[in-house]
Structure formats: C-alpha cells, structure tokens
Amino acid sequence: MTAFNPSFADKFTFGLWTVGNPGRDPFGQPTRPLLSPAEIVDLLGEAGGVLGVNFHDNDLIPIDANPHEANAIKREFRAALERTGIRVGMGTVNLFGDPVFKDGAYTSNDADVRAYAVHKTMHAMDLAAELGADIWVMWGGREGCETDAAKDPVEALSRYRDAINYLVNYSIDKGHNYKFAMEPKPNEPRGHIYLPTIGHCLAFIATLEHPELVGVNPEVAHEHMAGLNFTHAVAMALWAGKLFHIDLNDQEFGRYDQDFRFGSVNPKHAFNLVRLLEDHSYSGYKHFDSHAYRTSDRDDVVEFARGSMRSYLILKDKARQWNADPMIQELLGVINRDNSSHQLGSYSTESATALKEASLDRTEFASRPLPYEKLDQRTNEILLGV
C-alpha cells in the first residue's frame, strides 16, 4: 500500500470546488456541510502529498464580500496553506455562476457584460497571483448559446479573442507571468459551448496576439462527453507544445458531466493517458477536477482524494511495467518497421522521382504480421495484475 503514497514531486492539485463539493446536484440539496476554504485546505493536508490547491475567485471570496470580509478569508486561507505546506497552483475566474453571465461573459451580446467579465477576470488574476498561482485556466462555461438564433458564432469568436488578447496583455503588464490554459467543453449542459474540443482551442490559439503564452487544459470528462478519445486530444496538445495543465477525472461516454474520481469508470483509458503523460515527461500540475459521490461523508471525501492520487501512481507503475515487459517489447519490435530504404525525409525532385520509380511490393507489405490482439491482451493482463 505504501508504495503508492503521493509526494509534492507528483504535482497533484485539487480545486477548492472539488473536495469542497457538498454533493448538490440539479435535483437535490447538499448532502455534506459546506467547508470554508481553510477547512478544505486542511482536508487536503489530511489526504497527504497534495502539492497545490486551485480556486475560482468566488470559491475563495464570495462575489458580494466586502474588503474586510475578503481580508479575513485570505488570512485564514494563508494560515491553512502554511500549516499544511500546500500552495496555490492554478487560478481561474467564475464567469458562469452569477445571473449576469446567463448569456455568456466574453461572448455576451451586451458590451457592458463583456467589460464586466474582463474587469472581474483582472481582479481574479490579481488575487490568484498574490497567493502564488502561475497557471491561469479559462473555462468558458457560458460562452455559447442555448439557441443559435441568439448570437452570431463568428462574431462570438472575435469577442472571445479580443477578451483573451486583453487579459494576456494585462498579465504581461502587471508582471503576473501567467501561462494561460484554455479548457474546452462541448456543452454545459443545455447550451452549445464555443471552442468545444482541444482541436478547436488549438486552432483558436494560433490566432492570438501572444500564442506562446496560451495553451490548453484538457479534461477527461469533457472529451468523453463528446465521445472523443481523450488520450488523442492530450497527445495533440503535447505534440503542439500546448499541454500547460490537465484536469483528471472520469466520465461515462454519452452522459452529461459526471466528474467522477480519476480512473473510476474506465481504468484502461486512464492507463493509456498516464502512460502518454509519463512517456512524454509531462511536468505540469495534475489537477483532479472531480468530486466525491453524493453519498460520501467527510472521511469518504478524504478517501476520494487519496484514491485519485493512488490511481494515478498505480497506473504510472503499470506504465513502467508495460514499458519493461519482455513480451510487450518483443511485440513492439515486430510492429514497428522503421528500417525501410524508402524513408520520406524532406522533399526533393530527386527523392520524389526515386520514390515513384521504386519497386514496392504491396502484397508482401500487407502480409506482414500485426499481432495487436496479443499486444492488447498482454496490456490487459498487466493492468489486471496477471
């Protein structure tokens, strides 16, 4: 059991809204008492090995708090950080909870609302920077519409871009030095949300004023909701040098947002993801954006946090076993045939002529074995501990 105890080096983080979730859902009242931010940090301290805590501005400071109340909350929060050794990793802003954002924030049809959204974000960026955050996550929870009669989606993308350009410049101007991570999600839950996938975000980021400062924050549940392969989404972010943050949780395909404990629904997908992150040396925060079952009490919420981290570490160990496994290695040697005399390389007229004139035996190529059944079964057996 002790082999899978997390440490700060694992860079595991939790949001105040994750372990602090009181079990409320669209049909039911909270099933657990609401904890203060300081109490949530203490809970994470009890879980052990948690590096960081993340928050939306209003997870920490209620939207209607006066400066006196805000200072008292910050004081208690800082004291909890000090006694647990936990620090702030990522900051973000709540642009979805208040009725003012019912038609979106940066993409609202009302220019005053758009200005308020940027105003609120700048204050939130100051707050998180003051407490030590170095990653800024942007999840556009209401940036979309329930009816396409409402907004011009082309105009909406321009508004979105204007806001993000403004905020990135603000971060530079204030010396906050945030790296920004856009978090896509296809729907929430009735509305269609703009920039629904990692691919959409990457294309959008390329149009920004400072694309080098903006990456993505993929979340397992958000891609699975859309029926997409999350490991491939993360791979594209890694390939583009844009994996600035990651939200780990789990989700049944084809359902609304469930935010289950990481690895709890589909451990094989989780394994492929962890193997990808480890093989490609992802070194950012690993944030568990999930919450405990509605039936859990405080003790079980601690188990939820521990389980999230243990599952990652167990799967990391499985990835190590997979990479070291003689049968896997032998099969990979059979599958990967890189010793062709016809390597593509970069284009030249001569190489194109040579390739066109080459004698290539497609029947022989097609007859070469690809024992993927054997490879996948061995993968399953490693996962199942056989």
Ligand SMILES: [Mn+2]
């Ligand atoms: Mn998330």
